[in-house]
Amino acid sequence: MSLLRHLIVVIALLSLTACMSFTPSNEGGSFVLTEDFLWTVSGMGGNSPRLVGLTPGEYIAVGHNSDGIYYRGPYGGILVLEPETARHYLKTGERPIDVSHLIISNGLNGEGGVFVPYSPEDRAFLYFYQDFRRLTGDKDAGMPARPPSEINSFKGDPPAGDELPFRPMAVQVIDPLNPGAPPTPAAALGASIAPYVGRAIGLPALRGMQGDPIFAAPVDDQKLLKILHTVMLEKRYVKSSASPGQ
Secondary structure, eight states, rough: HHHHHHHHHHHHTTSSSSOOOOOOOOOTTTEOOOSSSEEEEOGGGGGOOOEEEEEEEEEEEEEOOSSSSEEEETTTTTTEEEEEHHHHHHHHHOOOOOOOOSGGGOOOOOOOEEEEESSSOOOOOOEEEOOOOOOOOOOOOOOOOOOOOOSSSOSSOOOOOOOOOOOOOOOOOOTTTTTTSSOHHHHHHHHHHHHHHHHHHHHHHEEEEEETEEEEEEOOOOHHHHHHHHHHHHOOOOOEEEEOOO
């Protein structure tokens, strides 16, 4: 698939979901998962269902807002897998880290975690840090510094992966009132430059989203939800308009 098609798909999908905002903070400590927690969610836009979840490791508080705390997991801790990749993972146990070759996952590079609400009545959800360096060619991950951990072995920024080459789509101009007629010179010129205009518009948008956290999927595993609720109880956090720890 060409870079332009990737840009169109990514921008269209991400325009449906606003980036999240929170105050960077280590208030909330950390917790450890010792096993996989996986569940299936319906595919976005009518696509096939995907396997999502968290893998073992330490999840460390990196920020909070009035509703809860964001915990960042180990590199590769968040899984969002298309059916074929999910089947391979379930069969072999191999965790694909860089799944950015998947159309819907261009912004996913194994970096993210889970939002844990103060109130058990609110919804916990997975989030990931957007990574479009394969599309933009940039080197800077733009993600927050990884919190230190004695459990999570990976250090530093995630790899960007191989850059995808730019291959403009061939645009065919058809007059709906006269489909068999050749295009006008103006229409033909517009079709020839449209891919480059789209790329010029799309790349700055992707660069602006680089490293931002974004919603991935609601937590829909009862055992994991119970663990997350216990984390909040043990830390004595309750839903409040005040910042945790204040």
